Amino acid sequence: MxxxxxxxxxxxxxxLCAVSEFFVKFEGRELMALIGPNGAGKTTVxxxxxxxxxxxxxxxxxKGKSTVGMKPHQVTAMGIARTFQNIRLxxxxxxxxxxxxSQHYNLGYSxxxxxxxxxxxxxxxxxxxxxxxxxxxxxxxMPYINELPKxxxxxxQRKVEIARALSVKPDLLLLDEPAAGLNxxxxxxxxxxxxxxxxxxxxxxxxxxxxxxxxxxLCTKIKVIDFGVTIAEGTPEEIQNNxxxxxxxxxxENI
Ligand SMILES: Nc1ncnc2c1ncn2[C@@H]1O[C@H](COP(=O)(O)OP(=O)(O)OP(=O)(O)O)[C@@H](O)[C@H]1O
Numbered sequence: 001m002x003x004x005x006x007x008x009x010x011x012x013x014x015x016l017c018a019v020s021e022f023f024v025k026f027e028g029r030e031l032m033a034l035i036g037p038n039g040a041g042k043t044t045v046x047x048x049x050x051x052x053x054x055x056x057x058x059x060x061x062x063k064g065k066s067t068v069g070m071k072p073h074q075v076t077a078m079g080i081a082r083t084f085q086n087i088r089l090x091x092x093x094x095x096x097x098x099x100x101x102s103q104h105y106n107l108g109y110s111x112x113x114x115x116x117x118x119x120x121x122x123x124x125x126x127x128x129x130x131x132x133x134x135x136x137x138x139x140x141x142m143p144y145i146n147e148l149p150k151x152x153x154x155x156x157q158r159k160v161e162i163a164r165a166l167s168v169k170p171d172l173l174l175l176d177e178p179a180a181g182l183n184x185x186x187x188x189x190x191x192x193x194x195x196x197x198x199x200x201x202x203x204x205x206x207x208x209x210x211x212x213x214x215x216x217x218l219c220t221k222i223k224v225i226d227f228g229v230t231i232a233e234g235t236p237e238e239i240q241n242n243x244x245x246x247x248x249x250x251x252x253e254n255i
Contacts, residue, residue, distance in 0.1 A: 001063070001064050002025050002026060002027055002028075002061070003026045003027060003028040003062070003063065003171060003172060003204055004024070004025070004026040004049075004060070004061070004062050004080075004172055004204070005023075005024070005025045005026075005059075005060075005061045006022060006023055006024045006025075006045075006049065006058070006059070006060050006061075007023055007058055007059045007060075007061070008021050008022075008023060008057065008058040008059070009021070009022040009023070009045065009048060009055050009057070009058035009059075009060065010022070010055065010056050010057040010058055011041070011044050011048060011053065011055050011056050011228075012056045017228055018041045018044045018228050019041040019044050019045055019048075019055075019225075019228040020228045020229050021058075021229075021230075022041075022045055022058070022225070022228070022230060023230070024223060026172070026204050026206070028171075028204055029198075029202065029203070029204055030204050030205075030206075030220065030221060031194075031198050031204075031205045031207075031218055031219050031220060031221075032204075032205070032206050032207075032219055032220070032221045032222070032223065033206075033207050033208070033209055033215045033218070033219040033221070033222045033223070034046075034206065034207070034208050034222075034223050034225065035208070035209065035210070035215060035222060035223070035224050035225075035239075036224055036225040036226050036231075036248065037226060037248055037249060039227075040225045040226050040227065040228065040248075041225050041227070041228040042176075042208045042225065043085060043176060043208065044228075045225075046082060046174050046176050046208060048060065049067075049075075049080065049174060050072055050075055050076075050080055050082045050174060051067060051070050051071055051072040051073075051074065051075035051076075051080075052072055054068065054069060055068060062075075062078055062079070062080060062172070063078065063079065063171070065078070067080075076168055076170075079169075079170050079171035079172060080170055080171070080172045080174065081165035081166070081168050081170035081172075081173055081174070082165060082173070082174035082175070082176065083158075083161045083162055083164075083165050083174070083175050083176055083178060084161070084176055085176045085177045085180060085208075087149075087154075087157050087158060087161050088161070089149040089157060089160060089161060089164070090149070091148060091149050091150040092148060092150075093148070093149075094145065094146050094147065094148060095136070095141065095144045095145050095146070095147055095148075095149060095152075095160050096129075096132055096133075096136065096145040096146065098149065098160060098164055099132035099135060099136060099160075099163055099164050099167045100128050100129060100132050102164045102165075102167055102168060103128045103131060103132070103167055103168060104128070108120075108124070109121050109124055131167055131169075132167055133145075135163045135166050135167045136163055138200070139159055139162070139163045139166075139193070141156070141159060141160060141163055144156060144160070154181055154182065154186070155182055155183070155186035155189065155190075158178060158181075158182065158186070158190070159193065162175070162178070162193070162197070166197065166201065170203060171203055171204060172203065172204045172205075172206065173197070173201075173203055173204070173205045173206070174206050174207070175194070175205065175206070175207040175208070175209075176207075176208045177208055177209055177210060178190055178194070178207060178209065178214075179209055179210075179211045179214045180210070187211065187213070187214060190214070191213075191214055191217050191218060194207075194218055195218065198218075207219070215236070216236045216240075219236065220235065220236075221233070221234070221235065222234065222235070222236060222239045224239060224242075224244075224245050224248065226248040231244045231245065231248055232244055232245050
């Protein structure tokens with residue numbers, strides 16, 4: 001059974017077909033990229049995969065079960081976590097609380113448990129804190145646990161967002177333009193971090209990224225879309241030399 005299989009996925013927004021007949025299959029533990037020019041439909045594919053949009057047509061099968069129609073927190077509970085193109089952290093909560101709150105989707109205790117501080121509640125909260133601290137330590141974020149994200153450098157905020165996604169113990173991590181807005185030193189650190197996460201957490205990673213140095217140093221397989229349509233798929237070498245890809249990025253006159 002594949003970890004994730006997306007079949008004939010189509011997304012229309014009014015008269016605009018943002019994604020057309022998209023397909024992909026992950027067997028598990030791959031590090032794959034989804035690339036394409038601006039507006040190609042990449043984030044739409046991620047929004048559907050993570051339950052933010054319901055597709056117009058097609059199916060998404062994760063661990064043998066269709067996720068179409070599920071809410072984002074239900075998709076997360078199944079094992080898909082994501083980061084966003086524009087970092088989305090709770091800026092008025094500490095880094096530690098940002099990581100803790102992300103795990104509340106799956107606690108299994110009621111409002112009464114929290115009101116009356118039952119044993120179930122106390123145990124659940126302890127578990128959440130332990131998991132959060134373990135992830136923060138692994139990602140060398142302990143110096144920042146009591147800081148507010150808005151006061152931290154952008155590169156650290158990006159790392160906190162990745163820590164938050166990892167704290168839900170996903171099998172599939174979706175990274176939407178993780179290098180966006182980072183300086184070259186931070187990009188280098190990010191590449192090493194993603195390599196390390198892939199190995200240490202033994203998970204599948206699917207990323208959207210515009211910086212080709214990041215894609216080429218990390219991914220073994222790349223899928224390219226343009227105007228919602230898949231135009232190429234292959235290894236970094238194959239993609240770099242593919243005339244359709246060059247045309248999509250640079251236009252006909254540059255070939
Ligand atoms: N919620 C929406 N409603 C209407 N149109 C949308 C919506 N979301 C995306 N689109 C449109 O769908 C197309 C694909 O957008 P999408 O954000 O998926 O592209 P992208 O490849 O991620 O682009 P970028 O690299 O610039 O982030 C664009 O034309 C966009 O304007």
